[in-house]
Amino acid sequence: DTGVSQNPRHKITKRGQNVTFRCDPISEHNRLYWYRQTLGQGPEFLTYFQNEAQLEKSRLLSDRFSAERPKGSFSTLEIQRTEQGDSAMYLCASSPGVAGTDTQYFGPGTRLTVL
Amino acid sequence: AQSVTQLDSQVPVFEEAPVELRCNYSSSVSVYLFWYVQYPNQGLQLLLKYLSGSTLVKGINGFEAEFNKSQTSFHLRKPSVHISDTAEYFCAVGGNTPLVFGKGTRLSVIA
Numbered sequence: 001d002t003g004v005s006q007n008p009r010h011k012i013t014k015r016g017q018n019v020t021f022r023c024d025p026i027s028e029h030n031r032l033y034w035y036r037q038t039l040g041q042g043p044e045f046l047t048y049f050q051n052e053a054q055l056e057k058s059r060l061l062s063d064r065f066s067a068e069r070p071k072g073s074f075s076t077l078e079i080q081r082t083e084q085g086d087s088a089m090y091l092c093a094s095s096p097g098v099a100g101t102d103t104q105y106f107g108p109g110t111r112l113t114v115l
Numbered sequence: 116a117q118s119v120t121q122l123d124s125q126v127p128v129f130e131e132a133p134v135e136l137r138c139n140y141s142s143s144v145s146v147y148l149f150w151y152v153q154y155p156n157q158g159l160q161l162l163l164k165y166l167s168g169s170t171l172v173k174g175i176n177g178f179e180a181e182f183n184k185s186q187t188s189f190h191l192r193k194p195s196v197h198i199s200d201t202a203e204y205f206c207a208v209g210g211n212t213p214l215v216f217g218k219g220t221r222l223s224v225i226a
Binding site for chain 2 (some may be wrong): 004040042043044049056090093101104105107
């Protein structure tokens with residue numbers, strides 16, 4: 001079973017450092033989503049791609065955040081100059097089609113702790 | 116703008132008892148509603164979704180939900196819960212716009 005995978009699963013970093021997370025979606029899924037989840041909250045949308053095109057970004061995605069999906073397969077999310085407020089679980093999801101109503105399949109997440 | 120309110124942050128229930136997890140939504144556009152479950156250390160998994168048609172939606176693991184447009188609700192129900200249903204449950208609205216999730220309801224099933 002090749003579900004959505006995310007690496008690393010855990011990342012501890014010092015404030016001011018850069019971090020990069022990777023998401024491998026289910027094979028041939030067109031859409032790929034990034035969410036952020038903090039303790040006691042539901043996932044919050046950050047951005048999504050349709051194939052390699054980044055179609056929408058949330059206001060939550062400050063200039064320190066950048067996401068790419070260069071060949072329409074895996075995606076990376078980079079956070080520059082991390083802040084303690086960036087500590088959260090970062091979730092990736094993919095869906096097969098191009099409709100927003102398609103089921104999104106989530107990965108296990110990357111937990112970021114900024115010291 | 117769309118929003119979701121999950122009225123209960125925690126719901127304890129005894130095994131084999133029925134349960135209802137409440138969800139109210141606000142949306143100015145077409146309404147598509149979802150329930151996801153998150154087990155410890157796992158990703159979110161879709162339980163069921165309402166796109167159109169019958170207002171009673173059946174999902175996996177014996178769960179069902181009813182879309183009520185007049186009350187702007189999409190409550191999740193199960194007639195008899197098991198220990199294995201202990202998890203966090205999230206209601207979400209969206210579809211043509213990015214999903215907006217509620218804060219979640221932690222269901223704890225007590226033996």
